[in-house]
Amino acid sequence: MDIQNTIQTLREELNLHNYNYYVLDHPVISDYEFDIKLKQLQDLESKYPEYFDSNSPTQRVGGTITKNFKTIPHEYRMYSLDNSYSKEDLVEWEKRIQKVLGEVPLEYTCELKYDGASISITYENGKLVRAITRGDGFQGDDVTTNIKTIRSIPLQLKGSFPDKFDARGEIILPFAGFEKMNQELIEIGETPYSNPRNTASGSLKLQDSAEVAKRPLDCLLYFLIGNKLPFTSQFEGLEVARKWGFKVPIEAKLAHNLQEVFEFIDYWDVHRHELPYETDGVVVKVNRLQYQDELGYTAKSPRWAMAYKFKSEQVSTRLNSISYQVGRTGAITPVANLEAVQLAGTIVKRASLHNADQIEKLDIRVGDTVFVEKGGEIIPKIIAVDLTKRPEDSEPTKYITHCPECHTLLVRNEGEANHYCPNFYGCPPQIIGRIQHFISRKAMDIEGLGGETVALLYNNHLVQNYADLYDLTVDQIRPLERMAQKSAENLVKGVENSKKIPFERVLYALGIRYVGETVAKKLAKHYKNIDALSQATLMDLVLVDEIGERIAQSVIEFFENQENRNIIDRLKAYGVQFEIVEKINPNATDRLAGKVFVVSGVFEKFSRDDLKKAIEDNGGKIGSSISAKTDYVVAGDNMGPAKLEKASKLNIPIISEIEFMKLLE
Template sequence: MNIQDTIQQLRSELDQHNYNYYVLDQPQISDFEFDQKLKELQTLEAAHPEFFDVNSPTQRVGGAITKNFQTVVHDYRMYSLDNSYSKEDVVDWETRIQKVLGNVPIEYTCELKYDGASISITYENGKLARAVTRGDGFQGDEVTNNIKTIKSIPLQLKGNYPLHFAIRGEIILPFAGFEKMNEELIEIGETPYSNPRNTASGSLKLQDSAEVAKRPLDCLLYSLVGNNLPFQSHFEGLQAARDWGFKVPNEAKLAKNIDEVFEFITYWDTHRHELPYETDGVVIKANALSYQDELGYTAKSPRWAIAYKFKSERVSTRLNSISYQVGRTGAITPVANLEPVQLAGTVVKRASLHNADQIEKLDIRIGDTVFVEKGGEIIPKIIAVDFEKRPEQSEVTHYITNCPECQMALVRSEGEANHYCPNFYGCPPQIIGRIQHFISRKAMDIEGLGGETVALLYNNGLVHNYADLYDLTVEKVLPLERMAQKSAENLVNGVGKSKEIPFESVLFALGIRFVGETVAKKLAKHYKTISALEQATLEDLILVDEIGERIAKSVIEFFANEENRAIIERLRLQGVQMEIVEKVNPNATTKFLGKTFVVSGVFEEFSRDDLKKAIEDNGGKVGSSISSKTNYVVAGDNMGPTKLEKATKLGILILSEENFKKMLYED
């Protein structure tokens, strides 16, 4: 078999395994075996760029930058659906279409209505050609590079497919992925996303497709459009799409009459809560394509389809007041304080209003009667105001201009939704929040000290920053409310023990904006000491693996502040770990002296950090990026194709994990 055939066979195998894993949820090989095949394909493609294919499985990692999304006219218009909110509405709809069709028996396709971002994906000769957002239905933004990073979307179809067609679907963000993204945002002190749908939609317009690739997006497809499609009904089309490799939800059902439609609605009105993603209704379609053609369209919607919207549990209550919370990074979050009301099994007293734009959009005022729902069945949110019940003397809500805690004038940066209090070092909630972050489990993990106690210490003047924790004594904390001898001793001992916490956790504990747990580890491993990091330039920081300009600027700003530097010096004098504790390797040599290595990918026996340490222990240097000064690239699974291509072009020797081990252990 020649090289081109080998490459094509590997692509086909990987496409099939991708389909088995992400669409069928039935993997046939292990992750390791998949990664080995992908690595083999990456190596062959890098060595033979003449066989490059934009739809190769190696291209899903993203990396393309789109500054301006091109507006593209849809080949086939994307219509909206008429909504219904009762079974009577659905019966009325059936009556209307029966009048057109002549009272014939009608089968219906019932599908769940997924709450995501609509997408139209065009395939030509079985290959993904372009992906376009819904836009206004006539035209949308081309987001092809971003869509290709979603692994459940096939890049190459299989079977007997039409030469040219488009498929429609919803880009969604499953609850589990959404919650994980929010946990990571909270960890670095940022405002969490409001709901999965908006987050999925916003992801499609990110300029860097590599960032999109990091998000756990999925795509559920539900409709094929094109000329002379090879089936007679919508339900047949769904099955054909599955056969070609698309992820079409199995919940879709063929109903022989309207009674079976209602059975479907009744079932999913209850069981939708068991799904891993948001769904807000059922879409009902006349199944026969000939009937769809005969029924046609109104100016906005197909006559042959209707959406039945599930009733979100909604209650109305009074808005008593709006308060404003200050986060540890200074972000201001407006909160609606409500007359307590039962909603989805819990008593709701408060709901987030997100930001000034949301307040203005709702035109919400104190004393209004408001409608509250559970957003994504999780977070209470105000969805509308009952203007008919608005008090006559109500006043327009003006967003606060000053911090509610320290009265400093708020700022709002261009392109950001939130207002911020800039009084980073004098605003009590920010100070308390930073100390609470400092003591948290993933940071300094201080036993015997909780968030409420931190507030108590601050309010009693015992701490003003996290360095003050190390000056606490049993005698100082014992007079505090609800503080006994044993708990005071535990607190002080816990603070003392935290001096053993490794440097990477200390760096995370400092609370530098955008520096989460993972970024802190990368910076600690790269710079090794707080002094080296403090002296790093913006250009130096950006060269560190996975450190972008936003993080780099935040680090520079943090260390440019004199108060931060003074606090760090106090921590150092107290014995807090401010450098990596290097373990002495008795087997270290100078065999790699004068050689520069770049480590990329995932390894079976070594962690990447272990590999880097082995290189440095034996006199070598670890580079963060490939250049003409690089001597070796140690390539693991999932090594980026761009790095592989660059190394190949520069003639740099690429070592497998096994090759590196031989070099490391040979005499």
């Protein structure tokens, strides 16, 4: 066997499958088959290191640590765009262009303005050699290792191409990925990210490229720059880039006059909310490169391009006060209490201020008139202060130094944005928050016990930690406000039934920092019981699949605490499950290995849970939503029309439960 040829063939094949999946959104092999080929390539590269290639598909998983990012000059300066906020601005812009070019017929390329982080990627002989952030436009940070983990960025181009050029694109974080990341943070008690743009930008400077690889970042190309490029217009350049393997949004349009530009703007001002990522305007570029060269640049911007910014719905209102919330991990979140105001169809009274840095950056003060808009159309945020209306006796905001609940001195760890209350076992909101997490649906799912009841039990000195729940009696609960005999009995019964909850959910319920649902499952599956996990070393934990040093350190710190160990001993004594019960299914097969199923609707022969279990018992995976990765949708009665439409659009087979059973025969 010719090893070098085998390795090269595998690389080319995997690059093509990456392109089909992440750029065309049209995979032709299953994830399972892709993983098998990737593992084969990894094994060969490990065995024959002399054939190492920094642009191999195996390098996309990351793992390189970068302590300091080198500053590199841009070969071609990265300019900013001039902004316009009205169609009149664009008319004036066209007049300025015609003054330079004369009365020539003008065409424009209209592209959506993506809200992310700009990147310049250098290719030599079709290979990615360097990626630099915008920086100050003249120089930026070398983030090549992190950029290589983004799968929509080609490492090796297709077809014929110049010896050297730079590709300019925007690194973005689609809404679905952003929401998933935030949900995982919420599950482990951390403060969610404020918006997709800042999260995408911050991801490029993470020191561990393996962490970047876990984030669902995307790159949308908008410009190619270099010598002797094989096209004569911006729009043609986008088409050429698409052929070379770049992800170029299909929304771009060639407009033959300003009226067509306005039509493009009007359309996307309405339909932008249907896009899977943030966009805040339209970029209009003179199409012919010859005219771009003639128009040139000002000190800051190209004269041949203009950004039309969509109007975000924003209102002004008074900031009445700033309060501070304490999360279950002790993280402090400042909250702006506003004079009630209508915004994007809802009444807004509060807005997150995120952290002390944000307050200082905007110089937000109580009594200020502030401008509020909905960040990402979801979370209200303060974007600026109207300094013309600031009271004369106004004083800068002094961020609190002590916990608002237990008055402990706050701490702020190096490199972290949030302040924390370190009084983990004595701060009421943290105690209540941990118990509320313990009883939540994805954790112990204790019926008859809600968040308000937990606070009631704590405030009446009946519980101080989640182990105390198992000592509660009906006679203790019944005298409490809003409690009756039946509700007290249901609560005690719910606590008793929680002893049947499996170990992986119990582990998640403990509320170990950074241990969300998925991590808890991995740890439970690997260690089998709480005793083995509690004795694991840092190195043992880091070697577990997808367990990084931060999670490992948090697990160790949790078990080093005597109070935590005492609580676990009590829970064991009450009969809570701290060991995986291995269930052997004699009918299990690998018939569905590598296949992803989405289950939707109501079924006759299976419950939804039984159907999902049958899929997993036979090697299949359950998808939470329909995507290009889905192999089958198992549909019952009353399947949602949106899922039906999406499955049809992606040409994903929709099968009945009878057809599913035939797959297993």
